[in-house]
Amino acid sequence: MTTHTEIAAPRRAKxxxxxxxxxxxxxxxxxxxxxxxVTGDLWQPYEYQAIDLHARLQPPVWLExxxxxxxxxxxxxxxxxxxxxxxxxxxSLLVALVGTLIGAVMGTLIGLIAAHFRGWVDDLVMIAxxxxxxxxxxxxxxxxxxxxxNSLLLFILLMGIYGxxxxxxxxxxxxxxxxxxxxxxAVRTLGASPWRIYGRHILPNIANALIVNMTLNFPQTxxxxxxxxxxxxxxxxxxxSLGNMVGxxxxxxLTAWWxxxxxxxxxFFTTLAFALLxxxxxxxxxxxxR
Amino acid sequence: MIPKSNSxxxxxxxxxxxxxxxxxxxxxxKGFFGPHHLIHAVNGVSFEVNAGEAFGLVGESGCGKxxxxxxxLNMAHASGGSVLYRGQELVGLSHQAWKPLRRRLxxxxxxxxxxxxxxxxxxxxxxxxxxxxxxxxxxxxxxxxTQLLHSVGLQDHQLxxxxxxxxxxxxxxxxxxxxxxxxxxxxICDEPISALDVSIQAQIINLLQELRRAMGLTLLFISxxxxxxxxxxxxxxxxxxxQIVEMGPAKQLFNEPRHPYTQALISAIPKADPGQRSERIPxxxxxxxxxxxxxxxxxxxxxxxxxxxxxxxxPTLVQSGDNHAVxxxxxxxxxxxxx
Numbered sequence: 001m002t003t004h005t006e007i008a009a010p011r012r013a014k015x016x017x018x019x020x021x022x023x024x025x026x027x028x029x030x031x032x033x034x035x036x037x038v039t040g041d042l043w044q045p046y047e048y049q050a051i052d053l054h055a056r057l058q059p060p061v062w063l064e065x066x067x068x069x070x071x072x073x074x075x076x077x078x079x080x081x082x083x084x085x086x087x088x089x090x091x092s093l094l095v096a097l098v099g100t101l102i103g104a105v106m107g108t109l110i111g112l113i114a115a116h117f118r119g120w121v122d123d124l125v126m127i128a129x130x131x132x133x134x135x136x137x138x139x140x141x142x143x144x145x146x147x148x149x150n151s152l153l154l155f156i157l158l159m160g161i162y163g164x165x166x167x168x169x170x171x172x173x174x175x176x177x178x179x180x181x182x183x184x185x186a187v188r189t190l191g192a193s194p195w196r197i198y199g200r201h202i203l204p205n206i207a208n209a210l211i212v213n214m215t216l217n218f219p220q221t222x223x224x225x226x227x228x229x230x231x232x233x234x235x236x237x238x239x240x241s242l243g244n245m246v247g248x249x250x251x252x253x254l255t256a257w258w259x260x261x262x263x264x265x266x267x268f269f270t271t272l273a274f275a276l277l278x279x280x281x282x283x284x285x286x287x288x289x290r
Numbered sequence: 291m292i293p294k295s296n297s298x299x300x301x302x303x304x305x306x307x308x309x310x311x312x313x314x315x316x317x318x319x320k321g322f323f324g325p326h327h328l329i330h331a332v333n334g335v336s337f338e339v340n341a342g343e344a345f346g347l348v349g350e351s352g353c354g355k356x357x358x359x360x361x362x363l364n365m366a367h368a369s370g371g372s373v374l375y376r377g378q379e380l381v382g383l384s385h386q387a388w389k390p391l392r393r394r395l396x397x398x399x400x401x402x403x404x405x406x407x408x409x410x411x412x413x414x415x416x417x418x419x420x421x422x423x424x425x426x427x428x429x430x431x432x433x434x435x436t437q438l439l440h441s442v443g444l445q446d447h448q449l450x451x452x453x454x455x456x457x458x459x460x461x462x463x464x465x466x467x468x469x470x471x472x473x474x475x476x477x478i479c480d481e482p483i484s485a486l487d488v489s490i491q492a493q494i495i496n497l498l499q500e501l502r503r504a505m506g507l508t509l510l511f512i513s514x515x516x517x518x519x520x521x522x523x524x525x526x527x528x529x530x531x532x533q534i535v536e537m538g539p540a541k542q543l544f545n546e547p548r549h550p551y552t553q554a555l556i557s558a559i560p561k562a563d564p565g566q567r568s569e570r571i572p573x574x575x576x577x578x579x580x581x582x583x584x585x586x587x588x589x590x591x592x593x594x595x596x597x598x599x600x601x602x603x604x605p606t607l608v609q610s611g612d613n614h615a616v617x618x619x620x621x622x623x624x625x626x627x628x629x
Contacts, residue, residue: 182404189363190419190468191392204409 023280026273033270037093040086045071048087049238052078057256073258075248081262084240088263091235092242093270095152096221099159103221104214106160107167112198114168115175125168132165137224145233155225155234162224163217170213174206208282215278219271226267242267302377303338304508305362305476310335310371310381312354312361316581329581331357333532334371336607339476344502344509346523346540348516348555350577354532355512356400359478362510363397364388375476393423396469400481402461406453413439413449416467423472438467442497459490463497470501478510483518495522516559520544528552531580531588534607538614548616550593587618595620 019027058074059066060081066073072081114125144158178184179202187197226243228234230250235241237248242263249260311334316327332354339345347355360366362373364380373380375395383391399405406415416435420426426434439449442463453461462482469477479498483491495518502509513519519526520540527537528549536549547553554571574592578584587605590596599619609615 182399182401183407185365186397186399186405186465186468187407187418187422189365189392189397190422190472191389192418192422196422201407201410205407 020280022276026277026280029269029273030277033089033093033266036086037090040090044083044086046080046083048079048083048240050079050083054078057252059256060258063258072262073256075256075259076252081258084245085262085266088240088242088245089266091152091239092222092225092267095156095159095225095235095241096218098156099162099221099225100214100218102157102160103162103164103217104167104210107164108171108203108210110164111168111171111173112175112203114172115179116194116198122172125172129165129169137162138227141224141228142233145228150233150236152235152239155228159221159225162221163213166213166217167210170209171206174209175202178202178205208285211278211285212282215275215281218274218278222267222271304341304376305339305510306372306374307338307358307362308336308372308374310358310361310373311369312357312366313369318581327581329579330532330583331580332361333580333583335529335532335534336371337527337534337537339508339510341475341508342506343525344511344523346519346526347510347512347529348514348519348526349529350514350555352577352580353529354580355529356480358529359397359480359510359512363395363478365397389423393472394474395476395478396472396474398462398465398469398477398479398482401485402458402465403453403485405465406461408453411450411452412444412456412464415453416464416471419468419472425472435467435471438471439464442467442470442501443493457490458486459493462486462490462494466494466497466501470505470507473505474507476508476510478512480512481514482511484513484515491518498522516544516555520559528555531577531583533588533617535589535618536614536616537607538612538616542612542614548614548621549589549618550595550620551589589618 052074055070055074055078057076058070058078060073061068061071063073070080070082072085074080075084110125110128114122141158141162144154148154175198179197183205184197184201187201192200222242225234225241226246229241229243230247232247235244237244245263246260246267249256249258249263252259310332311330312332313328313330316329318327319325335354335358337345337347347358349355357366361368362380364383368381371381375391378391380388380391406412410418413432413435416439417431420431420434425431436446436449440446444460444463444467448456448460453464456464462485466482482498483494486494498509499522501507509523511519511523523540525538526540526543527534528543528551529535530551536543536547536552543552544556547556550571551573554573557569557571571594578588578591584591584601586602587593587596587600590600593600597620603619605617605619607615607617
């Protein structure tokens with residue numbers, strides 16, 4: 001009987017679906033982050049680099065000694081933590097988003113090229129993938145940053161390179177198996193060009209795996225950015241980023257814990273929200289799992 | 291009976307396949323560094339399909355009938371021979387040159403679920419061929435596709451569904467509609483019903499016949515199901531291990547099969563009348579591997595009539611006066627009654 005009622009239940013329209021609570025949280029959090037990143041410049045209470053040595057290491061407002069003039073307190077140079085946090089979110093999101101996008105587009109394209117041309121092109125791509133996978137990325141990043149002095153653009157490109165090999169490998173494997181699939185062959189016998197076959201048929205059909213990989217990759221990119229900045233090799237002061245803030249706040253963990261904890265919390269929730277949302281989006285995108 | 295097409299070019303064959311060959315490289319080699327073994331999946335197949343007729347290609351699985359279809363449509367690489375379509379050579383044509391021909395020759399797949407993109411609605415998939423060939427504007431395309439889907443028996447509420455939401459028979463109707471929307475002249479059906487339930491098979495076959503009549507289609511129908519071919523086709527070719535062993539008008543071929551292989555196949559068709567049991571001619575053993583075909587006639591290890599000559603010489607397809615051709619040395623000798 002239960003199966004019968006299931007079949008009879010009318011299909012809900014796309015956005016009428018009840019979202020799981022965690023997804024609501026994720027969407028809300030990411031929307032908040034995006035809002036902060038976009039509008040932050042308008043309402044930042046202070047310049048993020050403005051130093052006020054009279055107000056060093058002030059605690060946040062809800063702690064003893066805190067004041068409304070610095071809601072999240074100040075750091076060791078008396079800079080407003082809220083203002084710095086806003087700028088850090090802007091920088092870190094920009095680096096992670098653009099970096100992930102570059103990696104995804106580049107990796108997918110390389111994977112498709114390998115799958116389409118096969119032969120020596122494929123061999124070459126596979127060798128490159130294996131090389132990339134065998135080199136610890138942190139070391140590569142250190143080398144690149146050491147050779148070419150650090151700039152935001154270079155850093156974003158570096159983040160873009162991170163993880164391309166996974167996209168390429170996934171895309172190549174899935175494209176190879178789908179090109180033999182009935183629907184790809186069918187579209188080919190209809191006279192479709194390779195562009196149409198890959199763009200309209202194969203890519204949408206393998207997008208699931210790529211989106212999942214992207215949602216795994218995005219938090220990792222944030223983490224990588226954070227780690228490099230923490231080590232002092234990423235975003236350079238006076239510019240600030242989440243990792244950079246955690247790195248400098250580390251020295252004051254015992255006396256001024258909010259310096260490291262607040263950006264760390266932002267990192268934690270952002271990566272978690274993105275991972276949860278990605279998983280959910282994947283389920284929604286697949287018509288066969290509805 | 292299906293009326294013959296009244297096209298004036300009925301004399302010249304629409305499709306002329308001659309000495310078509312296809313060899314695959316096997317992964318096995320001769321010796322350690324030697325050349326790869328070649329597997330001759332299709333080995334010198336010749337036949338003609340006339341405009342308006344339904345031509346059946348039958349044989350057991352692995353005999354090369356699907357490969358033949360793929361060779362015709364340039365989905366596999368032919369290692370020799372020629373395919374003429376209205377006098378135009380198809381073997382070795384470039385992708386560009388093929389594109390206009392794709393409208394004329396269409397292919398219906400064995401597995402309808404696999405042949406449809408799981409992420410596109412049925413209507414969009416039927417529209418797609420029109421988009422590929424840049425025919426009509428968006429509204430007209432939608433209209434045409436809807437009409438055609440109705441005429442193959444789908445209802446309005448099913449047009450927005452995804453392939454996995456339809457039944458097997460409905461999917462095959464969609465595949466048919468997708469092939470027919472370009473108004474092809476020749477429809478190559480590769481085992482179009484073997485993935486379907488028996489009750490659905492009959493529906494699809496009847497639909498095919500109706501569409502044939504309505505659109506003046508020429509059919510190349512590939513199947514291992516002899517009773518369907520007998521029902522649908524006017525001429526039939528029987529394939530065994532990459533070669534045609536017998537070819538002729540369907541009625542004649544089914545009533546008086548001449549090749550021992552055909553005789554065995556036909557004796558295996560179940561009869562509807564339980565009183566009229568026929569004596570089955572059992573075939574011994576498996577079909578030999580096309581990688582190592584037997585010397586002489588390829589059928590000789592399984593043939594009851596095989597002689598010394600059959601083991602040494604290769605019989606060729608010899609046509610007799612009544613358009614009935616057979617590749618067998620012993621064919622003229624009347625054998626034990628079949629039916």
